[in-house]
Amino acid sequence: MASDPSISISSGSSDSGLTEDRKRAERLNTVRENEQSSDTLVSSVLSIDDEMEKLNERANAEQVSTLQKQLRIQVSTLIASYTTGRAESRTGGTGLAQLIEEDNDPLLRQNLATQLAAQNAHNQQCLYRTCAGVTSFRVQDPDPNAVDGGRVLGIRIEAVRRAKFLRPYYVLLNRPYPNSQSLRVHRHTIPPGIPLSGLAARCLPPPQPDQPAKQDLVKFVRSLRREIVRHHHRLYAVSYLRKAANLNRRAAEMAGDDERLVDIYLGSADAEAKHVEIEYADGRTGRLVMGDDGELTKVVVVSDTAGRDREAVRELLGNAVRVEDVSSRLINAVRDKNSPERAVLF
């Protein structure tokens, strides 16, 4: 459950390494769009335009919005694929840039140019976000009294769960100290279970008048991302554990076991996702505590009448050292018990 070592901070808007990344973006886009040639796309966009006119008259708002969405997808696909052509134009081919120059309508030409630029920037941003876990961007603080002219540095930390991008976490930093370049956390969307303030105090201390500031933004972001990834991994481990416990419970119910495990769930008061509650059918309760990286720290099962139940703990843990071991142990236990007629469970 250790965090991903590959971490880099890259600026989405900088021009350095632009050509390399554009090539990569192009390759990505070509792969994505090669099934449709751009000519058919143009015609389909036109036909959608016609249809939209008709529907507008009938004021069929729902269909219009679907078609508009479709149109947006087509437009961005089209522009992205023309971007490919644009690169070719340097070597003699035809591309959107050339098309723009040939077009006589100045408004359309301008529109296309801005659209193209925006799409290029967006593609690059998406690429960076996909490949690097942390990206940075600039924000203008809308507050007219904001420090440092409202310049804010935004840091976007991607979170991934089960091969899907979740909503990223943001940390926005500004430079409030006079005569100093030191940063301070201005706004953030980090949940309270992650010790952001402690990390900020360690890596981004406010400047002292007598000594030069020793701020380490890279270390701050790296450790913050590490904490976020760990947090998500712990959450995932607990949900997996719960799934295993459910499976186990169903098997035990079939077997008529009175001392079966009922539920394993996250303690509600626990912000860090480290405490796991365990419930048994006969009223025993337990608690499992894991460390930062999912290693088992403490496990205890208590019953109202007999006090601590060490036997149950042994049964639950075996020789597990990590939370995942407990989950796989629970699942294996079901498999062992599983007679052919109970195969329906799997």
Place this chain on the structure above:
Amino acid sequence: MVRISTPTTARLPSSLLLDPSTTPAVSKTLSRLSRASLLSLALDWLSPNNLSLCTPYLHDPEREEEEDGEDEDDDFYPPAHSIADLQDLYSDLQTTKGSKREVLDRIVEGDWRHGVSLYQLAMADLQYLYDHPTSQKWSAYRILPLKPSQTTGSDEQEVEGEVDRESLIVPRFHPSTFLRNLQRQVLPDVKAHYNFDRHKTLPLLILRIFILDSPYNTNLSLSSGDSVGVAGGGGGGGGGSVVYIAFPDASPYIYLSKPTQSGGGGGGGVGGESKSLRNLMVEGIPKALSRPRQRFTLKSTNLVTRNLGELLEKRGAGRMNGAAGGWSIYAGEDGRRENPLDTVLPTPPLSEGDEEDRLAGEGGKDGEGDKRKRDRAQSPGTQRDERATKRRKLLAQARFGDTAKINGGRGVERVDIVVEDPFPLTTLTRKRRAGGDDGERGGREGDGEREGEGQRKGARKSAVEMILEKESADDEDHDPLRDQSGGKDPGGGGGGGGGRWRPSIRLTFHGPHVFAGIRQLVEHGIIDGERMPGWMTGEEGVTIGAVRNGRIRGHKGSGI
């Protein structure tokens, strides 16, 4: 019935019965509830989980034989024969119409004539809280870890610890351990009854504390007692205070309610008492949360509201804690649009994060899009007006994001701001000197705005002034930490000019949803959305604050 009272340090048992006829708190608490709530409460009492602590008065054949002189027909509310009968009876009452009085009398004089337990009273109080979610005023406190104390073993003096800013510990708590420790902190001449309950809709654990100033834990001290009728306190009987502590799930905050006097009791001295009670709580709670070698303290976060939803948003487990107001676009729930695998150009480009750009983009698009074709028939004046309205709406959207909607259900009722900026004359002249029509216009508008604020203040001076003075005094009492950190804040040192006149301006915003009101004013063009200071959007997440250089002083935005 315990006849002998001995002082103890134990807590009040949940099963302690209060006689409705002698304890005014019981009927007072129950009569606050609506008929529907009373009925569902009675059915809750009769459910198998609660029955052991809420036993009703049932028909008892043995007792019947003993007291044969008493005729059952005389009894207006003849005791039921079984729990199931009672359950049927109350379910039937639910379907029929009738007065609240009827149900109340039935409970107090009929089925629970021998007394209502403290547990039942707590349930009734909590039912009232669920029925009237804004009945309590909550203040949010943050739990902060303290540095390990440096005192040696021989030094018995209690040293106030220093907040460990570099600590990576996220505090958490365990209800029963917390309660045991809290009981240890409560003084021996005060008795308390504790009741934990999970909030029905919000992710909260609510602890109700019923506090009684008496060293005894029998019902004598509650001035009840079957026929003895000895008033325990002599203070008019049975008036205990009730405090609620709410623990939001998965977040290091605590919400503390303002103590209220329950039951009749003397009206005098409630204010001072409740304040000291609250201080007692603020001192006791961190000690109850602390463990050996791991100590915590409570720090006020300057957010007071009646709205628990707002508290959970600003001081809860979500992402909005450090990104309120316009910044909430980064914390919003609409994650679908921010997938980096989606190459469709976002409209508006939220991913760019630049609100000004987004605004300009939208404005430009609206100016020349389909709208224009349709609006062509209208006169240029209306068109301009419409465009201005639209622009103001977008401006409000940029400054407030998706927060501060009037029907959002979340808001604060009161915001107190002390402006400590130097008199704006100098800034105005600077702007005029800088020249440009924009600066001129802006300066004039700013003047108007300030005048408006002054008038607002002047109009309600008498009442507001008084409350504010109290609030600021409150603040200093409660919260020396805030002032200290404000003084040390290197960011606040920008102004520094000692010779300039700093008028003391205090602003109080009142209303059901203060920031939604400000948003509406922006949308209607009464407040200039571009020049409006950031604290007026509510992005600082505080309700009490001092403004210097146009920013909330000492508060570090995200609370770090």
